[in-house]
Amino acid sequence: MKIFTKILTAGILMIGLLGVFTPAVSAANGINICSEENQNSVYCQNKDKGEGQVNGIIKTIVEVLLMAVGAISIIMIVIGGILFALSSGDAQKAAKARSTILYAVVGLIVSVFASAIVNFVFDGFNKPVKHDESSNHNKE
Numbered sequence: 001m002k003i004f005t006k007i008l009t010a011g012i013l014m015i016g017l018l019g020v021f022t023p024a025v026s027a028a029n030g031i032n033i034c035s036e037e038n039q040n041s042v043y044c045q046n047k048d049k050g051e052g053q054v055n056g057i058i059k060t061i062v063e064v065l066l067m068a069v070g071a072i073s074i075i076m077i078v079i080g081g082i083l084f085a086l087s088s089g090d091a092q093k094a095a096k097a098r099s100t101i102l103y104a105v106v107g108l109i110v111s112v113f114a115s116a117i118v119n120f121v122f123d124g125f126n127k128p129v130k131h132d133e134s135s136n137h138n139k140e
Helices: 002-028 041-083 089-124
Strands: none
Touching: 041 089
């Protein structure tokens, strides 16, 4: 069962990374579907507005979740501290209090890294794509 879980986790991670890096690679290669003949399409005319709205919504969701995780982590750290203070020398209670604090801190660190990754990915998508002028064929 452990092998199945490891294989499943590795597969999901690889698929997730493929989905994250594919648009960035396409943008870096200069693929532009809004070229000269497609400039007047509805998609190309509204592309920037729609992308900005989606990015804003996702960033707002990430910020709200980060605040919620931060608040929950702080509450759990306080609860762990109270449990530690009330353990009165009992090794099992003290160990439970330490693990509560440890898990709260680890959860807070993971959420901060997740937020940083999301911001890094969105900053990568928002950079303008540079087009190679030599590849454009001038029609004269």
